[in-house]
Amino acid sequence: MTEIMKVLFPGAHTTIQDEGRRGYQAYGVPVSGSLDLFAHRIANELVGNGPHEASLEITVLGPKLEILRDCQIALTGGDLRAFIGSSPLPMWRTVPVAKGSVISFKGVRSGCRAYLAIAGGFDVPEIMGSRSTYSRGGIGGKEGRPLKAGDILRKGPGDVSGGERSLPDAFIPEYPRELNCRIIPGPQAHYFENLHVFYENPYEITAKADRMGFRLKGPTLTLRAEAPESIISEAIVPGAIQVPAEGQPIVLMVEQTVGGYAKIGVVSTPDRWRLAQLRPGDKVRFEPVDIETAQSLYKAAMDRLDEIHRILNTLTAVKGGKT
Amino acid sequence: MSQASPRPTPASPWFHPLGDCGLLVTLWDAIDENGFQAVRKCHYALTHPAIEGVQEIIPGYVTLTLLYDPIRLAYAQLVDGVKERLSQVERATLPPPQVITIPVAYGGEFGPDLEFVAAHNHLSPEEVVTIHASGHYPVYMLGFTPGFPYLGGLSEKIWTPRLKSPRTRVPAGSVGIANNQTGIYPVDSPGGWQIIGRTPLTLFNPLSDQPFLIQPGQCVSFEPITPDAFYRLKGEET
Numbered sequence: 001m002t003e004i005m006k007v008l009f010p011g012a013h014t015t016i017q018d019e020g021r022r023g024y025q026a027y028g029v030p031v032s033g034s035l036d037l038f039a040h041r042i043a044n045e046l047v048g049n050g051p052h053e054a055s056l057e058i059t060v061l062g063p064k065l066e067i068l069r070d071c072q073i074a075l076t077g078g079d080l081r082a083f084i085g086s087s088p089l090p091m092w093r094t095v096p097v098a099k100g101s102v103i104s105f106k107g108v109r110s111g112c113r114a115y116l117a118i119a120g121g122f123d124v125p126e127i128m129g130s131r132s133t134y135s136r137g138g139i140g141g142k143e144g145r146p147l148k149a150g151d152i153l154r155k156g157p158g159d160v161s162g163g164e165r166s167l168p169d170a171f172i173p174e175y176p177r178e179l180n181c182r183i184i185p186g187p188q189a190h191y192f193e194n195l196h197v198f199y200e201n202p203y204e205i206t207a208k209a210d211r212m213g214f215r216l217k218g219p220t221l222t223l224r225a226e227a228p229e230s231i232i233s234e235a236i237v238p239g240a241i242q243v244p245a246e247g248q249p250i251v252l253m254v255e256q257t258v259g260g261y262a263k264i265g266v267v268s269t270p271d272r273w274r275l276a277q278l279r280p281g282d283k284v285r286f287e288p289v290d291i292e293t294a295q296s297l298y299k300a301a302m303d304r305l306d307e308i309h310r311i312l313n314t315l316t317a318v319k320g321g322k323t
Numbered sequence: 324m325s326q327a328s329p330r331p332t333p334a335s336p337w338f339h340p341l342g343d344c345g346l347l348v349t350l351w352d353a354i355d356e357n358g359f360q361a362v363r364k365c366h367y368a369l370t371h372p373a374i375e376g377v378q379e380i381i382p383g384y385v386t387l388t389l390l391y392d393p394i395r396l397a398y399a400q401l402v403d404g405v406k407e408r409l410s411q412v413e414r415a416t417l418p419p420p421q422v423i424t425i426p427v428a429y430g431g432e433f434g435p436d437l438e439f440v441a442a443h444n445h446l447s448p449e450e451v452v453t454i455h456a457s458g459h460y461p462v463y464m465l466g467f468t469p470g471f472p473y474l475g476g477l478s479e480k481i482w483t484p485r486l487k488s489p490r491t492r493v494p495a496g497s498v499g500i501a502n503n504q505t506g507i508y509p510v511d512s513p514g515g516w517q518i519i520g521r522t523p524l525t526l527f528n529p530l531s532d533q534p535f536l537i538q539p540g541q542c543v544s545f546e547p548i549t550p551d552a553f554y555r556l557k558g559e560e561t
Contacts, residue, residue: 025390026381027535028466127529137469137510139529187339187347232354233464233473234383237345237390257381258466266342294343295393302394 001123003068007151011063011105013210016122016141016153018054020254021130030255031238032132032140035211035276036113038173039077041305043117045312046074046094046165048158053121054131054141058114060279062105063147067097071155072119072164078111078175078277093166094119111175111277120158136212136255165312171304175277178202182271182289182297186241186263191227194219198264202283203249209280212255216284220247221264233260239267239275241286251275268294270301331385333361334413338402343393346401351385354475358385359461363420363540368412374404382539384463384473420461420542425507427456427498427545428553429520436517440483440500452547454478455498455519460505460543470509470527470535474543477505489515496522498545507537520545523557 007014017040020033034040034057043055056063062080075082075091082089083104084097091114097103105114124131124141133141142151189195203218221243223229229245236242236259240252244261251267252259253276265286267275278284289297330352331337337349350365351358362382369380369387376396381388391401429452430437441448460474467473477500485501490513493499497508499516508514509526526536537543548556 023379024469024534025379026465026539027469028471029469128534137529139469184340184342187337187341187349232352232384232386233466234347234386235341235381235388235464235466237342237388239342258383258464263341266340266345268343291340291343291398294340295397298343298393 001154001156002120003152004071004118004155005153006066006068007063007147007149007153008066008102009064010147010149010151011058012061013059014063014147015057015133015135016054016124016131016147017057017133018052018131021128021132021134021140024128025235025257028257029128029137030134030257032130032134032211032254034115034132035253036077036115036273038270038273038301038305039113040115040117042092042167042171042308043074043076043115044121045309046076046092046167047072047117047119048165049117049119049121053117053156054124055115055117056122056147058105058116060108060112062114063103064105065103067099067101067103068152069099070096072096073103074117075114076117076167077114079109080111080114081106081109082114092172094164096164108279112279113276118155120155123154123156134255167308168311171308173274175274177278177281178283178285179271179274179278180285180287181275182268182294183241183265183286184268184291184294185288186265188227188231188262189264191223191262192221192243192264193224194222195264197221198249199286199288202285205278205280205282205284207280209278211253213253214251214275214278216249216251218248221249222247223262227262230260231262233258236263237266239269239272241265241267269298271297332413333365333409336365336409338405340398341388344390346389346391346398346405348387348389348405349385350387354384354463356461359463359475361385362387362463364412364415364417365409366540367417368408368415369405374401374408376401382464420540422459422542422544423537425498425522425524425543425545426548426552426556427520427522428548428550429455431550433521433550433553434498434519436486436499437519440481440517440519443483444481446480451481451519454481455505456545456547458505458544462537462539462541462543464539465535465537468508468510468512469529470537472506472526472537472543474505477503479503483517485515486517489513493518494521496524496526498522521553523553523560525560
C-alpha cells in the first residue's frame with residue numbers, strides 16, 4: 001500500500017496498537033492493544049476508520065515523523081505538545097496534512113499517551129488477528145517492536161467521507177494528575193488485613209510503569225498471618241492489582257497473562273483507560289464498587305463511544321481548522 | 324483462608340468476579356492429578372457448546388477464568404449458567420488427554436546443565452535422561468511467554484533448584500528443570516531453569532493457522548534423540 005510516513009526520530013516508546021489480540025490468553029499471548037482505548041477509538045472515528053484499524057501509541061516523549069503524501073490524520077489522548085512544522089497541531093479533530101510536513105512533539109502538557117490515527121489505517125500485517133505490537137513476544141505492529149528511526153509506515157485505502165470532523169468539547173477528557181479509580185475487589189482481597197489503608201490513601205505511580213504494569217508506591221499492604229505469600233498461579237486480566245510479599249501494589253496492564261500473587265482488586269475497564277494517562281509521580285485513589293455498579297460503568301462507557309460515533313457520522317462535518 | 328464455603332470442588336466451585344469482564348471459577352485447591360482432571364472436565368463442559376457472550380476460557384492449575392462481554396451477559400446470569408453446566412460434571416467422563424511426544428536431544432551443546440542435574444541428584448547423566456523421558460507430564464496451563472507449558476509430574480529423583488544467576492538468552496526449544504517443574508522454552512528468552520536438552524520442534528509459530536504445538540489439558544512425553552536426528556528434524560521443520 002501507500003508509503004505515508006517516515007520515522008525521523010522514534011520517541012521514547014512509540015508502537016502500533018489496535019484494540020488488541022483476543023482469544024489467545026489461554027496460550028500465554030497477552031491481549032496487548034491501546035492502553036487508552038477511548039482516545040484510540042476516537043482517533044479512528046475522526047479519520048473515518050473502522051474500529052479495527054491501528055493507531056500509533058505515543059508515550060511521553062513523542063516521535064518526529066515526515067509525511068510522505070497528502071493525507072488526513074487525527075491526534076487524541078494526552079497533550080504532548082504536537083506541532084506540524086512550526087504550528088501547533090490541533091487535537092481531537094481531523095487534520096489534513098501535506099506531503100513534506102514534519103510532525104514533532106515538544107513535551108508533556110497533560111496525560112501520558114497520545115494516539116495518532118491516519119485515514120486508511122496503518123498497513124501492517126495482522127498477526128493472530130491483530131496489528132497490535134507485543135514487544136516482549138516480538139509480534140505485531142512494525143516487525144514486533146517499537147518504531148525506530150528510518151522506519152517507513154504505509155497506509156491502507158480510505159479517506160474521511162463528508163469532510164473533517166471534530167469531537168465536541170463536552171466529550172474531550174481531562175487528564176487530572178490525581179485520579180479516582182473504581183475497582184472490583186479481587187478474589188484474594190480478604191487475604192489483606194489492612195484493606196482500609198488501600199482504600200483510604202493515595203498511591204503514587206513510580207518510574208516503573210509500562211505496558212506490562214504500573215508499580216505503585218504507598219502505605220504497605222500486609223497479608224493476614226494465615227494467608228499464603230503466593231497463590232497457585234492463575235489467569236490475570238488487564239487492570240488486575242497484584243500485591244507481592246513486600247506489600248506495594250502493581251496494576252497489571254496488557255502484556256501479562258498469568259500471575260501468582262494475591263489480587264487485591266481489578267480496575268474497572270473505563271478507569272483503566274484513564275489510568276493509562278497517569279505519569280510517574282501522579283497519584284491514584286482506589287474506590288471499591290460491586291460488580292453490578294462496575295458493569296453499569298462499563299456499559300455507560302460503551303454507550304458514550306456509540307453516541308460519539310453517531311454524532312461524528314451524522315451531525316458534524318466541520319470545515320477548516322485552527323491551524 | 325477459604326470463602327464461606329468449604330474447599331472447592333467441580334460440583335461446588337467458588338465464583339468470584341475478576342474485574343468487569345472476567346469470572347474466576349476455582350475448582351480445586353491443590354496442584355495434583357485431581358485438579359488437572361477437574362479443570363479438563365469443566366473446560367469441556369463449558370465449551371460444548373459454547374456459552375453465548377463468553378469470549379475466552381483460560382485454564383489455570385485449579386481454575387478456569389472466563390472472559391465475557393458484560394453488555395450481552397451480566398455477571399449473575401453467567402454464574403447461573405456456569406453452575407448449571409457444572410452440576411452434572413462429576414458424573415461425566417472424558418477420553419484420556421492427548422499425548423504430545425516431544426523429541427529431545429539431551430546433554431552436550433543442547434543441555435549444558437545435564438551434568439549438574441545429575442551430580443545434584445547423585446545420578447549419572449544417562450539416568451537423568453531415562454527418568455526424564457519416562458515421565459508423563461500433564462499440561463496445566465500456558466503462560467510466561469507465548470506457548471510456554473506449565474508441566475506437572477516431574478519425578479522427585481531429578482528435582483533441581485534454578486540457576487543461581489539466570490542466563491540472558493536460552494534458545495527456543497530448550498527443555499529445563501526448576502525445582503519440581505519441567506518445561507520447554509517456546510521462544511528465545513532469558514531464563515534461570517537448568518537446561519538438560521533441546522527439541523527441534525517449534526512450539527510457537529505466530530504466522531501459522533495453528534500457532535501452538537501444545538494445548539492446556541494435553542499430556543507431554545519426551546523421547547530422546549541423537550544430535551544427528553535433532554538437525555535432521557530441525558531441517559524438516561524450517
